[in-house]
Amino acid sequence: MDDFIPLSVQEYSKDALATDVQRDAESLNFPLLGLFGEVGSLLSEVKKKQRDPIAYRAYAAAVTEELGDVLWYFNLVASRGGISLAEVVTNLASGDGDWKPASDKTITFEALQPAVLKTLKTPSKKFEETLIELAAKVGLLMADQSNRDLLRDRSRLGPLLVAFLETLIRAANEAGVTLEAAAVKNRTKTTDRWPIQKEVSGFFDGDAPxxxxxxxxxxxxxxxxxxxxxxxxxxxxxxxxxxxxxxxxxxxxxxxxxxxxxxxxxxxxxxxxxxxxxxxxxxxxxxxxxxxxxxxxxxxxxxxxxxxxxxxxxxxxxxxxxxxxxxxxxxxxxxxxxxxxxxxxxxxxxxxxxxxxxxxxxxxxxxxxxxxxxxxxxxxxxxxxxxxxx
Known part of the structure; x- marks a missing residue:
């Protein structure tokens, strides 16, 4: 594992946006609906685990995948709103202070979760509560999009995105999942479906007579x-x-x-x-x-x-x-x-x-x-x- 290169927020964001098949679209409606749906899917995975803890063995992989999907749509919401994912990360610790521009430094996902969590635990009551809070944060975004045009109110959108990401990081910590693992899995899945460059390997029987x-x-x-x-x-x-x-x-x-x-x-x-x-x-x-x-x-x-x-x-x-x-x-x-x-x-x-x-x-x-x-x-x-x- 010595040759492992941590995935940066900037690199993931660029690759994720390249797999957006509606790249010319400007509306926030599509990515917000997607974000709302993926948070719902994340809650659904936890519900399955609670309902059938013994039989549901795919929980760890499912939660990681759903977190990655949430991250993909979140990145798209930010981009459509004229805010980079790195900019959202830069403002995580800003509180109610002035909005800061994105850092020029490479930001790794690892830096968002200093305590590396290697095992996925059974979801605790706290994790459930955090997921409900996460859903509420999406609800705030949806409500603001319904009541006003968030695209024209960047000062409103930015803090809402920061609040969502803070809750998402907390949820990942409590689930025992690194956002880096979720991002890597999501990047692999999306480029497998919508590749930046289509490449085909040789034939399976190329070495056969x-x-x-x-x-x-x-x-x-x-x-x-x-x-x-x-x-x-x-x-x-x-x-x-x-x-x-x-x-x-x-x-x-x-x-x-x-x-x-x-x-x-x-x-x-x-x-x-x-x-x-x-x-x-x-x-x-x-x-x-x-x-x-x-x-x-x-x-x-x-x-x-x-x-x-x-x-x-x-x-x-x-x-x-x-x-x-x-x-x-x-x-x-x-x-x-x-x-x-x-x-x-x-x-x-x-x-x-x-x-x-x-x-x-x-x-x-x-x-x-x-x-x-x-x-x-x-x-x-x-x-x-x-x-x-x-």
């Missing part, structure tokens, strides 16, 4: 055909039939029989798909552990489970029609990460999962409309394309 690698460039023809009065989806590749003919396997038709395009999207964008490996006989037999754990039946079931679960969400959202990068619900992408925990695609950032999903559903919508098409896997460019099939 060529005959065990997922296709980097491949065309697959997908079409619907009636057999004995029933519609099936067929697939061919290089003139050969692949896989089984598919139906929806549902009481109500929903065109899920075209769902293999989602697996092909995972291949093209993520470089992952145990289902496709099985279909094309590309399991990594030369590495027995990888073959068993990453390419086996359990991994394939997880992929099918994710695909089915996403499909259920997509039905409610018109199969993600008109959605672009950055529009998929963050909660959906976080849930996917939980699904694949322990498997190769856990290394794929949320934004890349979004690319795979949106490209897969663009192809799916095309097939729903045209009932046939030619899929092109272009893994080198992380693209899945579809064009007409004569």
């Amino acid at each position: 060529p005959e065990e690698q997922l296709p980097r460039k491949l065309q697959i023809e997908i079409f619907e055909r009636e057999v004995n009065g029933k519609l099936y989806v067929f697939q061919t590749c290089n003139g050969l039939n692949i896989g089984d003919r598919l139906t929806d396997n549902a009481m109500t038709e929903d065109d899920y029989r075209f769902h293999d395009v989602f697996h092909y999207a995972y291949v093209a964008v993520l470089g992952w798909s145990p289902v496709t490996r099985s279909l094309f006989r590309l399991k990594r037999k030369s590495a027995s552990k990888i073959d068993e754990a990453q390419d086996g039946a359990r991994a394939a079931l997880i992929e099918e489970g994710i695909t089915t679960w996403i499909f259920g969400q997509a039905i409610e959202m018109e199969f993600f029609k008109d959605l672009k990068a950055g529009d998929l619900p963050f909660d959906l992408l976080k849930q996917i990460h939980q699904f694949v925990n322990g498997y190769e695609p856990e290394a794929c950032p949320a934004w890349l999962w979004e690319e795979a999903i949106l490209q897969g559903y663009a192809a799916f919508r095309y097939l729903r409309e045209n009932r046939r098409g030619t899929i092109t896997i272009d893994a080198a460019n992380r693209r899945l394309e579809i064009e007409p099939l004569p």
Whole structure:
């Protein structure tokens, strides 16, 4: 740990603001609503712990994450109000004195909590009271925004932000959480979803023999055909039939029989798909552990489970029609990460999962409309394309 570099308030603030997808907005309404909601989520985590202290083992991580989310929105409120996070920190000990400009010195989160707390304790009654006080501080901000324009009254906004941050630091101390840990976790999460610069790692099977690698460039023809009065989806590749003919396997038709395009999207964008490996006989037999754990039946079931679960969400959202990068619900992408925990695609950032999903559903919508098409896997460019099939 000797090479650990403490995170500064200034660095966190800059990185957090870079992940604000509404960077051109000026209103305080959005960040205040977000701050209000995240404080509510923080209270909810404590409530869960109180209600079920034995079963709720995710408390420590959840509180740290929620504190980080609170900090993100708090930073945005300050920025939209023309006040830097460093400026708020500089005025923490000012009391009712004159407002001071931000310090030129680097301010670390560690300096806000000199007594480093390494273990998360069961929330005390005092912690509960502090969280209620924190909620009240948000209420004051919301009330002032409702009654007047805080953007035009910087002298009013500044002290309210200082009072909130003082209470937030106290809450973190009483929870046994460092704001630095919360900030680091939040920065990792937000840049995973909204990266400052998109970078993609190499393929998971890059070291495998060529005959065990997922296709980097491949065309697959997908079409619907009636057999004995029933519609099936067929697939061919290089003139050969692949896989089984598919139906929806549902009481109500929903065109899920075209769902293999989602697996092909995972291949093209993520470089992952145990289902496709099985279909094309590309399991990594030369590495027995990888073959068993990453390419086996359990991994394939997880992929099918994710695909089915996403499909259920997509039905409610018109199969993600008109959605672009950055529009998929963050909660959906976080849930996917939980699904694949322990498997190769856990290394794929949320934004890349979004690319795979949106490209897969663009192809799916095309097939729903045209009932046939030619899929092109272009893994080198992380693209899945579809064009007409004569």
